[in-house]
Every structure is written in structure tokens, then in C-alpha cells.
Amino acid sequence: MLATHEVFNQPEPLVGYDLFADNAALRDALKFNAPGLDTAPLSALGARLGTAEMQTHARLANVHAPQLRTHDRFGRRVDVVEFHPSYHALMSAAVEAGLHGTPWAGAPVPPAAGEGTGAGSPHVLRAAGFMLFTELEPSVLCPISMTYAVTPALRSNAAIYRDWAPKLTSRLYNPQLKPWRDKPGVTMGMGMTEKQGGSDVRANTTRAEPAGSDDWGQRMRVTGHKWFFSAPMCDAFLILAQTNSGLSCLFLPRVLPDGSLNAIRIQRLKDKLGNKANASSEVEFEGATAWLVGDEGRGVPQILEMGTMTRLDCALGTGGLMRHALALALNHTSQRQAFGKRLIEQPLMRNVLADLALESEAATALAIRLARAFDRRGDAHEAAMARLLTPVAKFWICKRGSHFAQEAMECLGGNGYVEEGGEGVMARIYREMPLNSIWEGAGNIMALDLLRALRKADAAAALAQELAPARGAHAALDRMAAALPTRVEEMATETEARRLAQDVALAVQAALLYQSAPSAVFAAFCDSRLGGDWGQAFGTLGGRTDFDTLLARAMPR
Template sequence: MQWPTHEVSNQAPDLHDYNLFTSDKALVASVQREQAAWYEQDLIRLGAELGKQETLHLGQLANHHLPELQTHDRFGNRIDVVEFHPSWHQLLTMQRRENLHAMPWSQPRAGAHIARTAAYYLQAQVESGSLCPITMTFAAIPLLQKETKLFATLEAKLFSREHDTRDLPLAQKNSMLIGMGMTEKQGGSDVRSNTTVARPLNGGGRGTEYALTGHKWFFSAPMCDAHLVLARTDAGLSCFFVPRWRPDGSKNAILIQRLKDKLGNRSNSSSEVEFQDAYGVMVGEEGRGIPTIIEMANHTRLDCVIGSAGLMRNALVQAIHHARHRSAFGLPLAEQPLMQNVLSDLALESEAATLLMLRLARAVESPDDPLERAWRRIVTPAAKFWICKRALEFTGECMEVWGGNGYVENAAMARMYREAPVNSIWEGSGNVMCLDVLRAIAKEPESFNLLLESLLDTAVEHAGLRERIAELRSDLKASPSQQEMLARRFAQRLMLTTQACLMLQTAPPAIAEAFIDSRLDAECGRVFGTLNDALATSALQQDILARAWPG
């Protein structure tokens, strides 16, 4: 017999059945401001759907029931199939329906990148792993569009808004996804050390067929219908389109060795593979594989920023919700002064991350504008470094708001915390990003000057920000080795200055000043909840939290 020993009380209820879009004031205002108001009703609809309990549950299911590799069928035939839980396919069906994989390419119009960024950001608050093949497909499309003959055979399937789960030759499918395979065991980020070789089958050169032999250490996601990979020819590293099935209908010789047992991003399958004369078609110029792939990296890096900002937003909302429903020592957590300091600091960080991701999306809208190029080429890698790094600390702090309840796997916080590191590593770790910032500035100093002048126009009446901008100029007078040693410090300064200017432009004045004053305060460090006494007023913090999460 079971008999009651206590009454369950003072437990925060699960957060569900809310609108992820309309509850985010900074996002709503940005969509209206950035030429994407035409997409607002779709975002309202999507925000409500993503906030439903059953939709949020899909993210839990996809990360509980992990992908399983079947290398052979029961007869002993090699099949190399990864099987997913139905929740994975439901999430991808939703993302394809919303056109997250192709919107600006298939429906080009002013504000299309802003609209897609906003929708991707909302989706990232539900589940991150399923966004990986969406991002890779999105980034691959503008690259493949330059291969006229090949793209003509792929366009309808790439632009399709249907998710086709079948493992079939491309000719028999209604849609397709594209993955990537760059790194090898011996090199990691140093792809110049790749040893996979490509042998021409009919003369060689751009658009011709090759046989690839070698391996890839990270191959995501192996059930995609094709992958873009790097392999070595006589002219150097080149880029290849490698389909899962050969044109003759036979399975391509891509052997999945095993799936990675990852810390997070567990719903998504990342694998190790070997190529045994695998069929591929060269894309881009021979020997120019790295510059070809870098074109994709600008898009995938931005998606890392968006995904991390989405994680931060979700963690913030969960933390504030918990604090408003949980009491300790006679008061709701959200009414306790120190907790208000922590939550307000987190809210400022989240809004600044959201504004930065949307500003970068705006830069993609104007490819020929010199200032926008500076945002794309210089600010994007810096943002990828900074926002993805901040997401690690941010999700950990939000988990701590929940206390022990946040440290268990049947609640939302633990998965977000495990998810946070992947964006710092994927598409280039922090050091790679910071060095790329310096390379971009050295290559295009006039673009960097345009960027600084633009920031100065915003900061003209703010002495502290003008001083930071002057420091950015003086930092580049150091020797190359000194610049490299201090590259993280430079990228951090660039990001805080940029975010401060964006807050000045768009946030309510008191909230913008709270962000700037705290980020210029040497005593306000990387630990959240250290806003000074001038900022730690109850009225200001209540305004910050009401703006961040009115629910």
C-alpha cells in the first residue's frame, strides 16, 4: 500500500503553450524594423506552434531516442543506414515546411534573410540537432547555383518544402538534404593536411566526375542525400559533390564506420566514414576547394550565432519562469534582489545577442554594399566566437537558477547546457574565428575603417564607447605576433562595442545604457549578476525583466 508522506508544492510548472515570437519584444520590433514585416503573421503562427507542449516534447524525444547505425541488413548486405525516431522527422518536416533550408534563395525579396533568421531562431529554442542538415543545405545552395548543369538537376529537390525520409537515389526523391565532410583525423581545422584523394574518371576539371578514396573524421549528417567534401587532386584541395547514391542507382561507396558519441547535439548523427572510389562531381575551380568552402562558411557561421542566441533566449525564459514560480526563504526567487541582478544581467546579454544576429542577417541582404561586407566578413567570425562562447556560460547560469532541478535530464536545462558547446567548435573553434577576424581586417582594411566609422556615428555622444573604438584602432598597430596573441581580447572588445552600439540604436534608452555601463565596467566581469549599484535598482531591473519575458 502506498500512503502520502507529504504534499508536493513550490515546484515551478513546466513552461508550455506560449508564443515564442510575440513574447519576444526585441525580436518583434526587429522584424518590423528590418524589412521583414511581411513575414510577421507567419512568425506569429510559428511561434504559437513551437510553444505548444506537444511540439516541445518532440525535442525531448529526439534527444532521448538517439540515431542508430545499421551497417548491414540481416542477410549480410552492406546498407549503411542511420535510423531516427519519428520525432526527428517531424521536426525536419516542420523546418522544411517553413522553408528554413532555402527561403532567401527560392523566394528572394527584401527582408528574406531577416525572416529566415527569425524563424530559425525560434526553432532553435525547441531543438538544435535537427537544424544541422537544414543549415548545411541552406549554405550549399548558393554554392551549387554556380554549377549550372548540376544545379539544374537538383533545384526542384533543394527548393522543395517537403521532407522526404526515403533512402533512395536522387532521381526517385521529392526533396533532398545536403551535408558536409571536411575534417580528417590528422588535421581537424587544418584541412590543408587532408589526405583524401580524387581520381578523375573522364578528363577532370570543374563539373566532371571523380572517384574519391580516403576518410572523413566528422561527416554530418550521413543520411543526407549528398555531401560537399574536400579531396586532393594534382592541383591541390578541391571541392566535390558526393551523392549517397550513384547516378546508375547503386549505393555510393561511402562506408559509415561508426556514429560519434557526442556530449550534446545528440539527436543529430555525426559519423566517421571511408570512401572507396566514391563517386563525386567537382564543384568550383580545381585546387580552389578551401575558398569554395569558405563561401559556405559565412552562412554556417551565422547559423551558429543564431542557434546560440536561440539557446540563450530559451534558457533565459526558462530561468525567469522558474524564478517567478519558485519561492525560497519566504519570497519568490524573482523578487529577491540578488536573483533580480542575475536575471537582469542575463536579459541584457540575450537581447544584445538577438540584435547582433539580426544585424548580421541584414548584412547578407546587401552583398554589394562595402559596409555590409565588413559586417559579413569581419563581424560574423567575431560574433561566432563571442556569442557561442557566451552561450556556454549563459546556459550554465540559467541552470543554476533552477538549482538541482536544472541538473537532471528530464527537464529542459540539462539538454541546453550540453547543447551549448557545439557551436563554439563546429565551423571553427574560438581561436580559428579570432584569427580569421585579423586576416579579414588585414586583407580589407578599408572595410574595417568603414565599420569603425559607422560605429562612431552611433557612439558620437558616448565617451566610453568612443574610447573603445579608438582602442580597436590602436590594437592593430601592434606587431603581427602580438596581435595574434591578443586576438581573443580584440574580438571581445569588438563584440562588446558592436553590441553596445546596436543596443543604443534599438533598445529603450535606460536598458541600452544598462548594457553599456555594465559592459564598460571593469568590475562587471564574466560572472552574470554583477551589475553595479547604479544599475541594480529594483525599478530598472523590473523594466528589464518585463521586456525580456512578460509571461
């Protein structure tokens, strides 16, 4: 055996660490937004997710992508997607952690807007867990997120909700294709967009015709297609279809109550840039059976309510990916040496890493703040902030994700670009980043949603109230906060809506960091993002920045 060289100056992989204990930004965001929150479940989850076993499951679930099997060997239509066992292990862990249904568990009816659950801060708790799990593997969280978003919408059909809600909040995962009553727990997905419409769901052509009624109410026969039908092996879906009264929301199970398969024909799986462990599909409905949920013709308002929750998860997910990319970059640069020093000791690298740490912490602060608004929607201010911050957080955090991942990958050099081993996780993160920006409404949709929210009478006042605690703390923040109300009032066209979304995000992030982070973090953020002491790339912080504090705070131990 040839021993041509000795392997040295290669970092040890980031494994066997506690994702929650090592995330000071997340822990401080929780202290600020949910004081007194019992974080024991997050501690247990963070320790589990950092293990070699779970990291192996994440790798295998992505290497062995889902496979579509349309027919059995006898030619009968089966329409099933087969997954690697590691996918199911990850799904089981996410369900066991309650990431699909914690806020709804124990409530006889999910709270409507303006109500609380009476159980502390379940949305914040679930949001933190969602961010932690994203660091391990984000793809499987697609059906988890959709189950979270869909469950409260089912209250519009009391009979279906009565039967399905206990299963939807169960912490037991079962991937078998069985009737709901024969499973300990179930998941749900969505089917909204079609080839010709995309985000414009009003252009949908799928039709639903009355087909009698039963214990679940108005039964419909559905014919048409869906261009994106994510997680097709979920137990049921909420879909949109045209009825005599307009676009309506329907409940579509994979297996009908009599045990027969519904007429959902999976045409093919999407070959996506990233998100490889999750199956996204194109489907056709050949007279599939569904039930009306809510009032006929009121499908769009219902879908918007569900979209609000999935948009929260887009911001949370990107924030989690940012944290993981940062942790990998810090782990690598603290061990790798070049030009006589560890990389993290090189001045330019310190600037890049500190800048990434700032961006990651600001994303975490904004995402968890939004989750708090979901917990307190009975409060007028919080309801207004939920309307404002949902499009803002979705727009800005997700927009920053791809740039962030590219810079973090560069910290690892060629090791970050390869797809194998522990370092290959960075390439997976990079391919995943654009997803959350596109899914559930891309940037322009979010900017327009912000304009609609700001035109409500209480929106500008709510934003001013949100920024008030940081008044006088930094001159650049004061200037931006003072200018925002005028900009909102004078925005007669949509042309500058993206700029406004950006600046609202930055102002709110700064105000949050003032209240929850060390002064060095707040000062560096305001100097760079608001005060102009920054370039157009990461790693351009001013020379007076407290790099030591920023790096020590972000370092995974």
C-alpha cells in the first residue's frame, strides 16, 4: 500500500454538538420574545440533532432520492412514492418533536385570529424547534410545515376536523398508505398552483362538481391537475378547484373512507435544484373524491390564511440554514491553517465571519419575533405586526439566504463545493437556499403584500410602536425610523416596494437586536446595515467593529 502523504491540516467534522446550547442568538431571541418559556424540549432536540446518527440520516435521505412507482408488476395503478428508510427516520423525529402540530395540540378547536391557545408560547416554541431541525435537514420539513398550516383551516369543516385533528397533532409517524382511522398519526399537504397560473391561483381550471353528501358534508368530484403537488405521500391535501360559486377549498384524502385509493394520478416527480429528500410532483385528478371545506367560492381567503403560516416557516427555515452554514464556516476556519495562522485569525476572514454572524443573528431575531405575533394575535399590536412582518421576514431573510450561503461556502474553499462527507453539507445548503424565497410567494408577491398591510389604518402606528424601544440608541436607526412613515404615505406606485420591504426589515431587526443582543452586535448591525459603513459584499464591516465579541458569540463549541 502506497503511503504517498500524510493527511493533516484538515478540520474535524462538526458532529456530536448541541445545536441549541451552541446557538446564543436563538436562546436570547427566545428570552426576549417568550420569557419563562420551558426550553427543555429544545435542549433535548438540539442534542439529538447534532449526533452522527442523525447527520447520517440527513445525508442518506438526500443521496437516495424518492422514487415514483406508478404501477405494480401486474399493471395496476398504485401511484406511490418510495423513500429511503432515513427519510422516514427524519420524519419520525420531526413529528416526535411536535413540529407539525404543537400549537394545536390539546385545543378542542384551533384558535381563530384574535385568540390565543392559553398554553404560553407554542408558536415560538415550535418555531425554535423548526429552526433547529432545519440545520439538520430541511427537505422533510415540507410536509411538516404544510400539516402545521393546514390543520387550523380544517375547522371550517367541523366533521372532518373532529375526525382528523387528533391524528394531525399526534406525535406518532406512520408512512403506510392506510385510511386515517387505522393510523396513529397523519400528515397533510397542499395542491394550489397549476401550469397556466402559478401564483395567480384564480386562473385555475380544475373543476369540482357536486356528488352528494355524507358525514363530512358536501362531497365533490374533482377533475383537473396540479403543477406543484408537494409531498404526494401525505394522507390528505387541501386543494383549490373551481365550483359553480367560484374557487373553493377542498379536502382530498389519498385513501377514501372505504379503504380504496382516491383517483390521484402522480404524473412525475419534479427534478429540483435542491430539496432532494422531499418529493414534489405533478398530478392529475380523474374524478377524485373531495369534500368542501368552508364556504363554496371562498377558497382564496382560506388559502391566504394557510399561506401566512407557511411563509413564517420559509423565514424560519432560511434562518436555520444560515445558522448551519455559519457554524460549518466557523468550525472549518477555526481549525484550518494558511499562511502561518488559523483562517479565523486572518483579518479578512474575521471580517467575513463576523459579518455572516451579524446577518444570521438578525434573521433569527426577526423570525422568532414573527412567531411571537402568532402567539398573541388577540393583541391589536401583535395582530398588526403579524400582517406586516410576515411578508417582510419572508422577503428579506429569504432574499439574503443564497448570498449568505455562497459566502459561507467560500470560507471552506473547494471543500465546501464538493458533495461528499461532512463538508458536503455546505453544497446541500447552497442548493436549498433559493427554495424558501420562491415557495409560497416570491419576492414581488411579498413586497406587494407589505404594501397592502401598510395601507391599513393601524399599520404605520404599529410599526412606529415596534421601533420605539430603540429610539435614541443609534443615529442611523433614528433617521430610518423617522423617514418610514412618510415613505409609506407617499408610495403611490409599486416600483419601490422592494426597497421599502428591505428597509422595514432592517429597521425592525435593529430594534430587536437593541433589546435582545449585546451592544456590540447592535452597534455593528446599525453601523453597517443602516449607517453606510459597509460595502456590497459580506466581509466589509468597518475597522472599529468588535470582531472578537461577534465571533465568540457565534462559535459552535
